Amino acid sequence: MIAIDPASPVPPFEQLRAGFVDAISSGELSAGHRLPTVRRLAEDLGLAPGTVARAYRELEASGIVETRGRNGTFVSFHGDPAHQEAQRAAAVFAEQVRALRLDADEALALVAAALRGGGTAPV
Template sequence: MVFTVDKGSPVTLFEQLHSQAISKIESGELIAGTKLPTVRQLATDLEVAPYTVARLYRALEADGFVETLGRNGTVVKARSGTSAELLQVSATEYAARARDLGIEPATALEFVRTALGVD
């Protein structure tokens, strides 16, 4: 997941991250079930204060875009329970399981194609 900040921008770091996160969720770039980096990790990656990332996650949760699962982290939330969003959650779980089992992405995708009955 790629977030960027422009420290020279007149737009605050929080606002930059907030708009990027919402845009990525609404566009489907971040799908339901996607686990976000820890506050500390994202703050370190972006070289911003952990408070900025914590504030971002709180705002996204208040707006219904993510949910915090305590020690299990913060994940993108299925917002309206549509079929597509529910399938995104399943796809995220499937991808995680494939990685855990050491299955190559091409093989995991082939399994899905076979299950869907497409070439």
């Protein structure tokens, strides 16, 4: 989770924006991931809703996230069409892995085995 340091000289909206960029860059948040609502995240982090809204607007202006009206704000899909489709498939797979409560390392081993053509990976 993103932490905001109230003692930092960096404004809270910028700390939040940078935190999302870092989480997306590291793969912690993948393309298609739905972000919390402005109000919920503001409450969770002890920030004003306007602060979170500003961070979201700046992320959207940079093309990092996209807002889909009442459906919410999501991490954007970038790249060529094949890359975008692979990102969508990865996001769906990640949701399925979470629903099945599989360990991330095991899920990655399954993908690696499937890419090698082996079908299954050692458990």
